[in-house]
Amino acid sequence: xxxxxxYRPAPGQIPDTPGVYKFRDEHRRVIYVxxxxxxxxxxxxxxxxxxxLHPRTATMVTTAASVEWTVVSTEVEALQLEYSWIKxxxxxxxxxxxxxxxYPYLAVTLNEExxxxxxxxxxxxxxxxxxxxxxxxxxxxxxxxxxxxxxxVRTCSAxxxxxxxxxxxxxxxxxxxxxxxxxxxxVTPQEHRELADDFCDFMAGRTGTYIRRLEKEMAAAAxxxxxxxxxxxxxxxxxxxxxxxKSAVVLADATDADLVALAEDELEAAVQIFHVRGGRVxxxxxxxxxxxxxxxxxxxxxxxxxxxxxxxxxxAVPKEVLVPALPxxxxxxxxxxxxxxxxxxxxxxxxxxxxxxxxxxxARNAQQALVLHxxxxxSDLTTRSRALEEIAEALxxxxxxxxxxxxxxxxxxxxxxxxxxxxxxxxxxxxxxxRRFQIKSFEGQDDxxxxxxxxxxxxxRYLAEKEKTGEWGEDGEVAVDEAGDDxxxxxxAYPPQLVVVDGGQPQVAAAxxxxxxxxxxxxxxxxxxxxxxxxWLPGEDDPVVLPRSSEGLYLLQRVRDTAHDFAxxxxxxxxxxxxxxxxxxxxxxxxxxxxxxxxxHFGSVKRLKQATIExxxxxxxxxxxxxxxxxxxxxxxxPAAPAVNTATGEIMEDDGGTTA
Numbered sequence: 001x002x003x004x005x006x007y008r009p010a011p012g013q014i015p016d017t018p019g020v021y022k023f024r025d026e027h028r029r030v031i032y033v034x035x036x037x038x039x040x041x042x043x044x045x046x047x048x049x050x051x052x053l054h055p056r057t058a059t060m061v062t063t064a065a066s067v068e069w070t071v072v073s074t075e076v077e078a079l080q081l082e083y084s085w086i087k088x089x090x091x092x093x094x095x096x097x098x099x100x101x102x103y104p105y106l107a108v109t110l111n112e113e114x115x116x117x118x119x120x121x122x123x124x125x126x127x128x129x130x131x132x133x134x135x136x137x138x139x140x141x142x143x144x145x146x147x148x149x150x151x152x153v154r155t156c157s158a159x160x161x162x163x164x165x166x167x168x169x170x171x172x173x174x175x176x177x178x179x180x181x182x183x184x185x186x187v188t189p190q191e192h193r194e195l196a197d198d199f200c201d202f203m204a205g206r207t208g209t210y211i212r213r214l215e216k217e218m219a220a221a222a223x224x225x226x227x228x229x230x231x232x233x234x235x236x237x238x239x240x241x242x243x244x245x246k247s248a249v250v251l252a253d254a255t256d257a258d259l260v261a262l263a264e265d266e267l268e269a270a271v272q273i274f275h276v277r278g279g280r281v282x283x284x285x286x287x288x289x290x291x292x293x294x295x296x297x298x299x300x301x302x303x304x305x306x307x308x309x310x311x312x313x314x315x316a317v318p319k320e321v322l323v324p325a326l327p328x329x330x331x332x333x334x335x336x337x338x339x340x341x342x343x344x345x346x347x348x349x350x351x352x353x354x355x356x357x358x359x360x361x362x363a364r365n366a367q368q369a370l371v372l373h374x375x376x377x378x379s380d381l382t383t384r385s386r387a388l389e390e391i392a393e394a395l396x397x398x399x400x401x402x403x404x405x406x407x408x409x410x411x412x413x414x415x416x417x418x419x420x421x422x423x424x425x426x427x428x429x430x431x432x433x434x435r436r437f438q439i440k441s442f443e444g445q446d447d448x449x450x451x452x453x454x455x456x457x458x459x460x461r462y463l464a465e466k467e468k469t470g471e472w473g474e475d476g477e478v479a480v481d482e483a484g485d486d487x488x489x490x491x492x493a494y495p496p497q498l499v500v501v502d503g504g505q506p507q508v509a510a511a512x513x514x515x516x517x518x519x520x521x522x523x524x525x526x527x528x529x530x531x532x533x534x535x536w537l538p539g540e541d542d543p544v545v546l547p548r549s550s551e552g553l554y555l556l557q558r559v560r561d562t563a564h565d566f567a568x569x570x571x572x573x574x575x576x577x578x579x580x581x582x583x584x585x586x587x588x589x590x591x592x593x594x595x596x597x598x599x600x601h602f603g604s605v606k607r608l609k610q611a612t613i614e615x616x617x618x619x620x621x622x623x624x625x626x627x628x629x630x631x632x633x634x635x636x637x638x639p640a641a642p643a644v645n646t647a648t649g650e651i652m653e654d655d656g657g658t659t660a
Contacts, residue, residue: 004061008047014040019071020081022089023064027466027494030089032060035078037329039069054294060093075332076339083306090432095269095289095303105283106131106140108153108200113189114161114182115196117144117153124311131203131282146239148178150210151199154192155179204277204315211237255279257320257355258308261362262300263370264291270370271304274362277318286366288373302327309340317341322350322359383551384427390552391498394544395537397524401498402426406559407458407511408502409439409450410567416574417445419454420567423496424559433494436570448506455499455514462495463518495523502560504529504536504543512538528560587626587633594621598630609634 019039023032036042050058107120111127164183174181182192214237221230259274275283317340327333337345350356388400404424411417419437423430501507508527527536534543546553601619602608616627
């Protein structure tokens with residue numbers, strides 16, 4: 001625990017201008033990012049007596065070891081830089097909203113020659129038009145099914161599309177009129193794109209135009225006594241009305257707005273957003289966050305707006321954003337939102353009428369989401385805390401192991417030997433810090449020797465990062481950090497309190513020996529043997545046996561199994577890559593296209609090996625120098641083991657085509 005007075009800037013050093021500041025811990029990791037109209041006034045608040053600070057703020061300043069700042073010209077620039085740094089550094093003491101689920105969107109892939117309508121989740125892609133998010137994927141599919149009567153846009157995958165085009169016959173949707181079948185040329189690319197544009201216009205809220213057009217065409221068809229066509233148009237209009245009814249009108253003036261509401265207590269906060277387009281609720285989403293910093297409702301709103309619109313632009317940012325409380329720098333946030341949209345955005349608190357009533361509904365949803373989250377998580381928090389305490393007690397640790405690293409070795413009969421490292425912080429996996437290793441110091445199968453190598457490599461990197469960041473130097477002197485460490489997460493910069501290895505006494509002894517050789521004595525080591533789930537400690541003849549119902553044992557098993565799965569996936573990927581390799585891979589500058597050209601010309605790698613340099617030169621795109629390189633690579637290649645027919649035991653000749 002650091003004393004804030006040891007790194008407090010001298011009076012007069014901090015400028016009285018807008019800016020963004022970063023607190024770093026002893027490992028130079030950025031743990032908090034903030035912005036201020038006046039850096040001098042804001043930072044002075046952090047260096048008051050600890051008793052007068054909010055408990056969370058006091059924890060942050062005592063965890064930090066330094067503070068630095070960047071001056072900007074305006075408050076809008078400060079807001080943008082703060083968002084960028086929070087996203088880049090992932091500081092542990094900043095409020096970070098996390099989605100309570102991956103919400104599905106209705107997406108139209110306008111970046112393709114024949115746009116496709118589909119359900120999408122995850123990160124948004126450039127050139128794709130999104131509508132939503134929706135609470136359930138089935139709600140999207142019901143809406144799309146109704147609208148395909150009027151807008152028969154392609155919904156099939158690329159594979160189905162190519163197959164239909166190759167056989168000249170559309171899929172079932174093309175036969176029943178729910179696809180315009182561009183795959184077989186029933187419509188031109190331009191006509192299909194116009195259908196997709198109309199589909200997007202309808203989903204964006206411009207619904208009246210299409211229904212009035214259908215009704216007008218229906219009346220004209222009836223006058224001309226084309227009753228079947230009139231009935232078809234009537235059904236189309238009814239389908240569009242049913243699609244509209246699935247999102248009821250909530251604002252009569254066809255407003256485009258996002259409504260943001262919060263529910264919070266001392267420890268957590270839930271935010272709910274309703275996306276209203278054309279007066280109808282087109283989507284809903286929610287987040288939950290731990291209040292790791294001292295922040296009020298206005299601050300939570302600002303963080304929510306940053307996360308909601310930080311990656312958006314254009315129409316994705318609505319004309320109006322309704323919130324329960326205005327951020328402290330409301331003018332700067334409004335200017336930032338307007339910049340993201342490209343036109344003026346109104347940020348305000350609804351005071352009366354339909355918008356206030358709808359905001360109350362959003363707030364009720366936020367309150368229900370917080371209650372549901374706390375119900376689900378209460379046992380999780382308690383369980384994780386109990387598990388860490390049980391591990392600390394069983395292994396005689398001084399405190400709960402808040403960071404656990406687990407290592408596992410994987411191979412297949414001594415080949416493709418790899419290792420994995422997984423990280424759990426506060427009992428939860430931290431996937432961004434998982435690492436993979438290839439065993440380099442020897443060949444063959446030796447789990448103990450492999451474990452010694454991997455532990456040694458991991459902690460040598462830790463010591464190197466520690467020296468680089470200036471925590472210590474030779475002869476105990478503090479080294480100067482000339483590298484300009486930027487605070488980004490480093491690969492091996494943060495030490496665990498506990499190292500878990502997958503194995504028994506030999507693996508544990510190897511891990512402990514590797515740490516001792518590096519002079520590291522403040523990291524505990526244990527092993528978890530699969531056979532009886534026994535916990536082994538260095539130098540002990542008998543294992544520690546935790547009760548089968550122990551939460552601590554369950555957490556260790558989960559950590560071990562995660563490391564095991566991660567290692568197996570890496571080992572399999574290496575084996576697959578090796579089996580798919582070709583002697584031609586060793587030829588510099590030879591890409592896949594020219595490899596395939598060689599195989600196509602000669603028929604197989606075996607026949608290519610028998611070819612002369614002059615024959616290789618006959619292949620288009622191959623000069624003599626490249627042909628010589630190919631011949632050398634094939635000559636050096638180790639002959640592959642003959643293929644065997646497992647049914648008859650017959651050795652099969654390799655005269656067939658072999659992929660390069």
